[in-house]
Amino acid sequence: MRIATWNVNSLKVRLPHVLDWLAANQPDVLCLQETKQEDSQFPLAALQQAGYQAVFSGQKTYNGVAIISKVAGAEVMYGLPGFPDEQKRLIAATVNGIRVVCMYAPNGQSVGSDKYRYKLAWLDALREWLKEELVRHPQLALLGDYNIAPEDRDVHDPQAWAGSVLVSEQERAAFHALERLGLRDSFRLFAQPEQSYSWWDYRMMAFRRNMGLRIDLILLSAPLAQNCTGCTIDRAPRKLERPSDHAPVVADLAG
């Protein structure tokens, strides 16, 4: 089983890239973030023509998440229980017996800002809910844009980024608290090239210079981590015309 995540930065703009990528990579599950589309506009027909089903939770302009899958997702859940939120940042569904959680963590803007406090509160609520969800669903995958680079090796220039949003101690602590639930960063289960990133700024020719961050992750509960045979970042779509600033991340599970 192949599962993947991709922050597409507008599904309206990126739909051709998504359809091409699905055809070329044949994932069983693809989680999308920043669809920036109301549900009435979601391109369900185009995806069904490509052999996929989808569940989605979107809004105009900002945020928006979707789970695209070959087998229709079941037990669909929208948003974080106990965390009332206008922002569409989380959707969960069960696919082939695996609880798939697709999330777009808040950016946080700058350390100490209102948005930063919202980010930390959101991550706290996520962890609290996951603690229960993991009891209900021992086979769980948490895919998405974490907006946290877990370690300095996930940052192209750790000195320049030190202490700033996406790498601050409190954000990294929130990430490690997710790991303490038993979730494993599938990318780090395997030897990887140095300077592997999943996001590059549109400006400054950052992609060509590989000035990036690894903030798009696939975390796996223990039973899934045991069966994980690989995790890679696919840089190819970042090279296309009008790319998303994020690249897809793919994990393969045996069985």
Next chain:
DNA sequence: ATGGCTTCATAGTGAAGA
């Protein structure tokens, strides 16, 4: 140099992203 692009809301410019 707190910028640089890109998207979306808009109809000239501003917010937000990371």
